[in-house]
Structure formats: C-alpha cells, structure tokens
Amino acid sequence: MSADFMLRGGQVVTPHGVKRLDIAVGGGKITELAEEITGGPALDASGLHIFAGVVDAHVHLNEPGRTHWEGFETGTQALAAGGATSFLDMPLNSSPPVLTRERFEEKAALGQQKSLIDFGLWGGLTPLNLEQLDELAEAGVIGFKAFMSHSGLDEFPAADDLTLYEGMRAAKRLGRVVATHAESNEFTRRLTEVARAAGKRGVRDYLASRPVVTELEAVGRALLFAHETGAALHLVHLSSGAAVALAYEGKQKGIDVTIETCPHYLHFTDADVERIGAALKCAPPLRPKAVQDDLWRELLAGHVDIVGSDHSPAPPEMKTSENFFELWGGISGAQSTLNVLLAGGHHARGLPLEAVAALCALNPANRFGLPQKGRVEVGADADFALVDLGASFELGQLFDRWSQNPYRGQTFRGQVKATYLRGQKVYENGQFGEVRGQLLKPV
Ligand SMILES: NC(=O)N[C@H]1NC(=O)NC1=O
Numbered sequence: 001m002s003a004d005f006m007l008r009g010g011q012v013v014t015p016h017g018v019k020r021l022d023i024a025v026g027g028g029k030i031t032e033l034a035e036e037i038t039g040g041p042a043l044d045a046s047g048l049h050i051f052a053g054v055v056d057a058h059v060h061l062n063e064p065g066r067t068h069w070e071g072f073e074t075g076t077q078a079l080a081a082g083g084a085t086s087f088l089d090m091p092l093n094s095s096p097p098v099l100t101r102e103r104f105e106e107k108a109a110l111g112q113q114k115s116l117i118d119f120g121l122w123g124g125l126t127p128l129n130l131e132q133l134d135e136l137a138e139a140g141v142i143g144f145k146a147f148m149s150h151s152g153l154d155e156f157p158a159a160d161d162l163t164l165y166e167g168m169r170a171a172k173r174l175g176r177v178v179a180t181h182a183e184s185n186e187f188t189r190r191l192t193e194v195a196r197a198a199g200k201r202g203v204r205d206y207l208a209s210r211p212v213v214t215e216l217e218a219v220g221r222a223l224l225f226a227h228e229t230g231a232a233l234h235l236v237h238l239s240s241g242a243a244v245a246l247a248y249e250g251k252q253k254g255i256d257v258t259i260e261t262c263p264h265y266l267h268f269t270d271a272d273v274e275r276i277g278a279a280l281k282c283a284p285p286l287r288p289k290a291v292q293d294d295l296w297r298e299l300l301a302g303h304v305d306i307v308g309s310d311h312s313p314a315p316p317e318m319k320t321s322e323n324f325f326e327l328w329g330g331i332s333g334a335q336s337t338l339n340v341l342l343a344g345g346h347h348a349r350g351l352p353l354e355a356v357a358a359l360c361a362l363n364p365a366n367r368f369g370l371p372q373k374g375r376v377e378v379g380a381d382a383d384f385a386l387v388d389l390g391a392s393f394e395l396g397q398l399f400d401r402w403s404q405n406p407y408r409g410q411t412f413r414g415q416v417k418a419t420y421l422r423g424q425k426v427y428e429n430g431q432f433g434e435v436r437g438q439l440l441k442p443v
C-alpha cells in the first residue's frame with residue numbers, strides 16, 4: 001500500500017526498544033518502519049519521541065445519565081491531550097449503568113457520535129444482572145466489572161461472594177475478563193459506620209476507614225475465586241505494594257491475573273490529601289509515602305501490568321463538604337497518565353521508555369483483545385503520542401469537565417505535543433481535530 005504520509009526523524013518507542021526510525025502511514029495503519037523512508041508528504045518528528053497512543057483501561061465518562069459529571073466530549077479531549085488514542089469505559093457512573101445489552105448499545109451509540117478517540121465498553125457484574133452476562137458478551141463488552149465494596153452508587157450494587165464466583169464462571173465460559181474493585185465490603189462498611197457514629201469527619205478519619213488490610217483481604221478472595229474458576233481476573237487500581245506483591249504471587253502460581261495501579265497512587269500520598277483535599281478523595285485512598293515507595297518498587301520490578309487513570313470526576317457540589325466521608329470519591333486524571341509515568345517513572349526512577357509504553361498501551365491492548373492497538377509496529381493502527389521527553393512544564397491547560405483536578409499546577413518532565421488516531425491528528429498544541437472514535441470490541 002502506498003503511504004499517505006511519513007513521520008520522519010523521531011525516536012520511536014517500539015515494544016523492542018527505542019530506535020531512530022521513520023514511520024509510513026497508509027489507510028490509518030502503520031505500513032512501514034525503517035531507518036529511512038523516502039518520499040512524501042512527511043511530518044518532521046525530529047527531537048520527539050513517538051509512543052504508541054495510550055490505551056487507558058479505566059475511565060468513567062458517565063454518559064448517558066451523568067454527562068454533567070463527565071461526558072465523551074470533555075473526557076476524550078482530556079484523554080487525547082494526554083496522548084491517549086483509546087480507552088475502556090466503565091459501566092458506571094453512567095446511568096442507568098451498563099448491565100444489559102440495551103444499555104451497552106445506547107452508550108456505544110453516544111460514544112460513536114461524540115468520542116474523539118476509539119473506545120471499548122466494560123459491562124457490569126452485579127447481583128442484578130448475572131442473567132445478562134451472555135448478552136453483554138455477545139454485544140461486545142471488553143469484560144465485566146465488579147465492585148467488592150460499595151460503589152458509591154446504589155444502582156450498581158457490590159458483588160457478594162456468590163455473585164463474584166458465578167460471574168467468574170460465566171466470564172470463563174464467555175472468554176471475557178472480570179475486573180474487580182478489590183476492597184472488603186464488610187471491613188470498609190463497618191469501619192465507616194464506627195467512625196461516622198463517633199462523629200468523625202476529617203481527612204485522616206476517612207483514610208483510616210480503608211486501611212491496606214481491607215484491600216489485601218479482597219485481593220486474596222478475588223485471586224481464590226479466579227483460581228477456582230479459571231477465570232481471567234484484572235485487579236483494578238491496587239493502591240499498595242503489598243497488594244501488588246500478593247497478586248503477583250498468585251500470578252506466579254498460575255492464576256490468570258493482571259495487575260493495575262493508577263497514576264494517583266504513584267504521584268500523590270496521604271499528606272497530599274490533607275493539603276489538597278476533596279480533589280484527591282478516592283477509594284482505595286492514597287497511602288503514606290512508605291506504601292507508595294513499595295508500590296514503585298513493585299512497578300519497577302515488573303510486577304504491575306497496567307497503569308490506568310480511573311478518571312472519575314463529579315460536579316463541584318459533590319466535592320464540597322465539611323464531612324470528608326460525604327464527598328464523592330474519584331480523581332480527575334485522564335490527561336496525566338503519561339506525564340506521571342515519564343516524570344516519576346522514567347526521569348526520576350529510571351523506568352525504561354518501553355516499560356512506560358507497555359504499562360499504558362501494549363499491556364492493556366494485549367489483555368483486552370485489541371491487537372491493533374498499543375504498539376508501534378507494522379500492521380497496527382497508526383495511533384501515536386508525540387512526546388518532548390526533556391520538556392519541563394507546569395500542567396495548567398486541562399480539558400476535563402471540572403476544575404477540581406489535583407494535577408493542576410503540578411510540574412512534570414515529558415510533555416505530549418501531538419496525538420494521532422489512525423493516522424489523523426486528534427490533538428496538537430491545545431487544539432483538537434475533527435476525528436471521531438470507533439467502538440472497539442475484543443477479539
Ligand atoms: N464509582 C466510581 O467511579 N468509583 C471510583 N472512584 C474511586 O475513588 N474509586 C472508584 O472505584
């Protein structure tokens with residue numbers, strides 16, 4: 001196929017290392033990678049690193065039903081500005097949540113109208129919809145998301161043990177992954193009740209109501225069920241090095257498990273929650289520095305598979321209260337995953353660039369059945385994030401729905417200059433292209 005254009009002169013971050021390569025793009029795909037490709041037209045990428053577009057496996061865009069919290073338009077602008085070319089949307093906090101084929105089709109249609117980048121949809125696994133998992137798989141969900149503790153929304157109830165176990169049996173049969181929010185319901189609910197009954201309402205009281213042991217207990221149980229059912233398990237947003245270590249032990253014993261953490265656990269600590277407040281409330285909560293150090297150690301050892309943003313904004317009135325327990329739990333981070341991995345990972349801790357690319361692009365694409373995504377290789381989609389690796393900057397221009405973004409004003413080294421989706425420019429210098437995303441189904 002003749003090329004539509006070339007990207008010339010860039011340092012290309014391939015799964016096999018960083019190389020000075022030219023890239024030819026034709027029909028939205030990468031058609032050739034070579035040290036020198038002649039012909040034109042060409043874009044000059046000299047001085048830049050070319051990463052595969054980020055595949056953000058964990059995003060809440062809340063449309064339909066809670067578009068005013070965050071929707072496809074602003075949410076995907078933020079993602080694209082952060083170098084993402086695809087994302088996997090969670091079945092909540094859109095309302096009603098994606099528990100049936102009908103809700104899947106509804107959200108898929110909205111995304112195809114409004115999303116700037118490609119997207120897949122998670123379906124829910126709750127006690128309400130065990131009977132609908134087959135139709136969701138047939139419709140094309142990436143996998144099934146279950147909460148092991150209260151989700152924050154009564155319309156998406158937590159999966160009790162039997163629901164989770166039966167859900168995993170079904171997922172195994174259907175060839176889909178089960179993703180779990182792993183915090184113990186028993187533990188977190190009781191600790192919350194006791195604290196609130198005693199009139200506690202501060203940041204430290206909230207943090208103390210969700211200690212690491214509540215995460216470890218749930219991770220252990222999810223691993224047990226995955227072991228017993230043979231299901232593929234994806235542990236979302238692990239917040240502690242100990243939880244990663246426990247899950248990695250399970251993986252080494254042969255459990256089919258992947259391990260996710262989020263940029264906020266890598267970039268912020270409990271001390272930041274005290275300083276910044278509501279914008280950093282999340283569950284599981286941010287941890288002390290020593291726990292964060294453990295988490296980085298696990299990540300640098302290669303025990304973390306995926307870094308996803310868990311972007312989950314809410315309107316300011318839900319992020320404003322004298323009582324920290326009453327605030328919405330969820331962090332706005334769609335735009336800054338690469339920044340955190342490049343500054344905190346590559347520059348500060350020596351994380352190789354191909355490991356950065358694996359964590360936020362290649363590994364999620366592989367895990368969730370998207371072989372055309374997440375890699376700069378011939379035949380893959382021409383999805384790129386063009387990065388000025390040496391540029392230090394203050395993150396000021398944020399495109400997500402609300403201003404309560406804890407990354408505002410943070411300084412990073414490693415800046416996304418432009419993003420290409422299937423060969424089309426979707427973002428450059430604060431401006432967005434006319435591109436529209438397509439629905440991704442796992443193969
Ligand atoms: N419902 C929802 O978005 N919950 C997310 N927010 C958060 O802080 N943790 C979550 O799981």
Ligand SMILES: [Zn+2]
Pocket residue numbers: 181236237283
């Ligand atoms: Zn969660």
Ligand SMILES: [Zn+2]
Pocket residue numbers: 058060090310312
């Ligand atoms: Zn989430």
